[in-house]
Amino acid sequence: MEEAPSRRRRLPVIIAAVVVAGAALVAAITFAPKDGPKPEAAAVQSSVPPAPPTSSAPAEMPKEQPKVPQQMGQEFDAWVSKTSGWLDIPLRAMTGYAKTTVALSKETPGCRLSWVTLAALGKIASDHGRVTGSSLGADGVMTAPLGAVEVRDFYNKVVSSANASGPLQLTPAVWSRFQASASGGKPNPQNIDDATLTAGRALCAGGRDLGQGQTWWNAVSTLQPAPLLMHRTLATVNVYGTVGQSPQPPNAAALSAVNFAIDKIGLPYVWGGNGTGGGDPGFDCSGLTTAAYASAGVKLMRTAHTQYHSVSKVTDPQLGDLIFYGEPNTKIHHVGLYIGNQQMIDAPQTGQAVQVHTYRKRGDDYAGAGRPTA
DSSP: OOSOGGGOOOOOOOOBOSSOBOOOOOOOEEEEEOOSSOTTOEEEEEEOOOOOOOOOOOSSOOSOOOOOOSSSSHHHHHHHHHHHHHHTOOHHHHHHHHHHHHHHHHHOGGGOOOHHHHHHHHHHHHTTTTTTSOOBOTTSBBSSOOOOOOOBOTTSOBOSOTTOBTTTTBOHHHHHHHOOOSSSSOOOTTBHHHHHHHHHHHHHGGGOOTTSHHHHHHHHHHHOOOHHHHHHHHHHHHHHHHHHHOSSOOOHHHHHHHHHHHHTTTOBBOTTOBOGGGTSSSBOHHHHHHHHHHTTTOOOOSSHHHHHTTSEEESSOOTTOEEEEEETTTEEEEEEEEEETTEEEEOOSTTOBSEEEESOOTTOOEEEEEEOOO
């Protein structure tokens, strides 16, 4: 949002994904004027990590979800290869996510676990095993054992789980209770097949139906309890589900821009801010979209108004499209980045963090969507 704080339109603060719309991400941040070349910018005066999420999950998840072929063979292998390539998920990791989904669809069909949940957990936990420069071997085992991956939020607080291990960063408590072997041998948390099967059984425990939004939220939070990481998981689920349902591969620049924005979830709103890479502690709305596309090699105009008038308009927004609010002839005052399933990532207003929420609401001043091009 680029107007003065007293004139900003308040957007709903709702985190949502393919399977959940929930969890407000509100950072309790106080802002003060900043000295320097941008008098309109603001700096963090005091900062508190994002508040724990509160859920406003829908009654159930969308009926249509990306499906995994249920039988091993050419169709399964082709689907795994295609999806792996489209989403930059290592082939061996994608195979593990898909196999576990098939296995649990037969073992606990009422759970309705989707591969996008397992893949999103793997992405946020360890970048599918690539976080330390390591990788998964052909046997599905990490080429070098992966211990706890320390993750800090933008306030330098450790938010990752201590003593976690493996590509899904499962804690000893989860592993001791739900450990499982996909091959029938000794379970190994460093094995992607065993780790995903263990995580899947933990998610489905107690007869959970992950098709229910609140149930999904509660289940995933048992594996990834930190609010910041939960919100990034939700956004990643959204993107993976959107791409997984598409008959066409995603635009590479759009996917790169969206992934950049996901990494910035939790960063504070700063009026006129260009992010830490631009010397500011956070972003304003167009600062986020500008930086996101710059990371993909696409240059955008700097304000929401000029971005609106410089991109091609679209009636049906797709992954990575820009979502605009305001009056085109006088002032476009806000912009966000569409991530599918009626959701966008944006930097809303002072006192709030970069977040995910629905892009339409009754009575809004939605002005349309636009598609950046190189």
